[in-house]
Amino acid sequence: MENLFVGSAAGGSGDRVDAAAPIVATLIASGHPAALIFENLAERTLAFAQLAKRANPALGYEPLLDAELRPILADCIRHGIAIVSNFGAANPRGAAAHVFRLAAELGLEPPRVAVVEGDDLAGPEGESLLRPLLPPERAGQPFVSANVYLGAFEIAQALQQGAQVVITGRVADPALTLGPAIAHFGWGPQDWDRLAGATMAGHLLECGAQVSGGYFADPGHKDVPDLAGVGYPIAEIMADGSCVIGKAADSGGLVDLRTVKEQLLYEIHDPAAYLTPDVVADLSQATLVQVGPNRVRLAGVRGHPRPATLKALAYFEGGWLGEAEISYAGPNAEARARLAMEVVRQRMGATMPLRFDLIGAMSIFGDDDGRMLSQQPPGHLQDVRLRAAGRHDDQAEIDRLLREVYSLWLCGPAGGGGVRTAKRQRLSSTACLVPREAVRPTFIFAKP
Amino acid sequence: MSNPLTVAIPLHAIAHARSGDKGNHSNICLFAYRPEHYAILQAQVTEQSVAQLFSGRRPSAVRRYLLPLLGGMNFLIENVLDGGVNESLNLDMHGKALSSYLLSMLVQLPPALLPAAGHDGHHPHTG
Numbered sequence: 001m002e003n004l005f006v007g008s009a010a011g012g013s014g015d016r017v018d019a020a021a022p023i024v025a026t027l028i029a030s031g032h033p034a035a036l037i038f039e040n041l042a043e044r045t046l047a048f049a050q051l052a053k054r055a056n057p058a059l060g061y062e063p064l065l066d067a068e069l070r071p072i073l074a075d076c077i078r079h080g081i082a083i084v085s086n087f088g089a090a091n092p093r094g095a096a097a098h099v100f101r102l103a104a105e106l107g108l109e110p111p112r113v114a115v116v117e118g119d120d121l122a123g124p125e126g127e128s129l130l131r132p133l134l135p136p137e138r139a140g141q142p143f144v145s146a147n148v149y150l151g152a153f154e155i156a157q158a159l160q161q162g163a164q165v166v167i168t169g170r171v172a173d174p175a176l177t178l179g180p181a182i183a184h185f186g187w188g189p190q191d192w193d194r195l196a197g198a199t200m201a202g203h204l205l206e207c208g209a210q211v212s213g214g215y216f217a218d219p220g221h222k223d224v225p226d227l228a229g230v231g232y233p234i235a236e237i238m239a240d241g242s243c244v245i246g247k248a249a250d251s252g253g254l255v256d257l258r259t260v261k262e263q264l265l266y267e268i269h270d271p272a273a274y275l276t277p278d279v280v281a282d283l284s285q286a287t288l289v290q291v292g293p294n295r296v297r298l299a300g301v302r303g304h305p306r307p308a309t310l311k312a313l314a315y316f317e318g319g320w321l322g323e324a325e326i327s328y329a330g331p332n333a334e335a336r337a338r339l340a341m342e343v344v345r346q347r348m349g350a351t352m353p354l355r356f357d358l359i360g361a362m363s364i365f366g367d368d369d370g371r372m373l374s375q376q377p378p379g380h381l382q383d384v385r386l387r388a389a390g391r392h393d394d395q396a397e398i399d400r401l402l403r404e405v406y407s408l409w410l411c412g413p414a415g416g417g418g419v420r421t422a423k424r425q426r427l428s429s430t431a432c433l434v435p436r437e438a439v440r441p442t443f444i445f446a447k448p
Numbered sequence: 449m450s451n452p453l454t455v456a457i458p459l460h461a462i463a464h465a466r467s468g469d470k471g472n473h474s475n476i477c478l479f480a481y482r483p484e485h486y487a488i489l490q491a492q493v494t495e496q497s498v499a500q501l502f503s504g505r506r507p508s509a510v511r512r513y514l515l516p517l518l519g520g521m522n523f524l525i526e527n528v529l530d531g532g533v534n535e536s537l538n539l540d541m542h543g544k545a546l547s548s549y550l551l552s553m554l555v556q557l558p559p560a561l562l563p564a565a566g567h568d569g570h571h572p573h574t575g
Contacts, residue, residue, distance in 0.1 A: 265520075268522065353537065363539060367506070
């Protein structure tokens with residue numbers, strides 16, 4: 001059986017929209033069976049999409065869907081390259097309607113668009129399933145969103161029935177790749193090693209360029225050619241579930257043992273037990289070999305029977321985050337920034353959890369309670385930016401924090417400049433495990 | 449810990465790393481550039497030394513998973529993200545930069561294993 005080529009054109013909502021065209025051109029030139037995925041759904045993205053849908057029921061899917069698909073939809077349909085994406089977010093049917101509109105604009109026949117459903121547990125039926133599984137402190141807090149991570153088999157069935165575009169909400173990210181592999185090779189639900197191999201191919205693809213030289217460069221230590229033109233990855237998946245990771249032709253970036261190793265363990269806890277809805281993948285015997293320029297082969301991934309439960313994630317309103325910054329530079333700048341910090345701290349009192357950073361001295365390595373910053377002896381930095389951040393359920397209290405930093409312009413130490421303030425609503429999440437049999441994943445073909 | 453027969457250098461000179469987050473936990477994978485440095489990582493970048501490095505952020509536990517076939521290891525550092533992406537007040541609420549913090553750790557190398565000046569991290573087969 002021919003190998004399957006899967007290209008990845010996005011690693012998150014807001015990723016580059018010019019990524020797909022070079023991948024599609026490479027897939028077409030290869031002449032092999034192929035699929036194209038867009039991973040557009042980080043954990044919080046779906047909750048924000050649910051808020052967008054509340055404001056306008058026609059929205060709630062990936063805002064960049066049009067920009068992602070417009071350059072490549074016609075080519076993919078013409079060359080039989082299936083498009084699989086979680087860009088349905090909170091509204092997969094809305095996304096399908098958008099695909100039909102786009103196809104019409106491009107002068108195409110309506111494509112066969114499948115929509116995978118069953119992940120959304122925010123409705124009454126889902127809520128009655130989830131509530132008993134959530135901790136008591138969540139009682140009475142309404143859901144912003146609640147979704148269970150679905151697996152790959154609905155995607156696979158939709159493809160086997162002729163879908164040209166498969167739109168999902170929440171599925172496990174590797175399922176976007178595993179689904180096309182199951183459909184192509186005809187694997188069953190207990191082909192554990194094969195499912196695990198293709199799951200890890202999907203894991204390597206799901207963050208876009210992070211496996212092909214993105215998020216990797218460290219000048220002089222880990223150099224990446226033409227990082228500005230980094231190519232997005234393509235996995236060549238074999239019938240045994242192993243794969244070779246490559247990238248779009250004539251692109252920048254780098255696929256080598258180091259880039260693939262870093263991504264192989266990205267966001268993984270126990271490498272011998274990577275839990276997904278379809279299989280438990282085991283990397284303990286996995287091997288990587290450079291088999292050509294920008295080509296790395298992953299083999300030896302083993303699979304164990306899938307978990308009895310599926311992960312669900314519920315989101316709730318989480319109050320307000322306020323952030324405000326002001327800069328000090330020149331002689332005695334650090335001492336002035338530290339004085340400004342003490343002024344804000346004293347005037348705010350104990351109204352909310354507050355964090356201070358001295359950007360230039362210590363910012364992101366420090367802890368929220370400020371112990372690490374307080375242990376750092378004052379120095380003589382000459383360009384320091386003070387940042388204050390706080391959270392509170394009451395927006396008025398957040399406004400007070402922002403005004404305290406703003407008024408440093410008038411009442412604070414000498415020479416402060418560049419005040420910026422921002423506030424935004426936060427979301428708060430709780431994960432739980434639901435029994436697999438309580439979840440009913442399904443798919444439908446959308447009507448143009 | 450100092451030893452007259454060894455030289456202290458930052459982990460950054462012999463290894464590379466990437467961090468990821470899930471909830472309030474951070475994982476950091478760490479790989480030696482050269483196979484002969486894997487034993488150094490195994491001996492010196494331990495659950496204890498990583499817990500010590502991150503003590504200012506008070507993780508509740510550090511677990512290490514060795515992957516000798518890949519020349520590396522994975523650290524799971526629990527409850528180190530001040531609540532994680534939804535709760536933390538940190539600019540880097542994901543802890544994306546914690547891999548760089550790990551690479552600032554000092555390790556002791558015998559002089560024979562020191563990376564050549566100006567070529568640390570260069571991988572002749574893949575560079």
